[in-house]
Amino acid sequence: xxxxxxxxxxxxxxxxxxxxxxxxxxxxxxxxxxxxxxxxxxxxxxxxxxxxxxxxxxxxxxxxxxxxxx
Numbered sequence: 001x002x003x004x005x006x007x008x009x010x011x012x013x014x015x016x017x018x019x020x021x022x023x024x025x026x027x028x029x030x031x032x033x034x035x036x037x038x039x040x041x042x043x044x045x046x047x048x049x050x051x052x053x054x055x056x057x058x059x060x061x062x063x064x065x066x067x068x069x070x
Contacts (some may be wrong), residue, residue, distance in 0.1 A: 033059030
């Protein structure tokens with residue numbers, strides 16, 4: 001829980017079970033790992049494929065959440 005408090009409001013990488021990465025500013029996260037990102041970008045195989053702005057990611061798709069280096 002301490003990690004999640006530290007990364008809220010900071011850049012994160014959300015890796016999905018499908019292998020797709022979403023990078024953005026973590027706005028909120030709940031106990032199911034549902035998360036909201038601002039300035040969200042989608043990366044497939046390391047390549048930027050889309051920019052979404054504000055996004056909601058359903059927690060059952062999340063493999064992990066990692067702090068992104070600034």
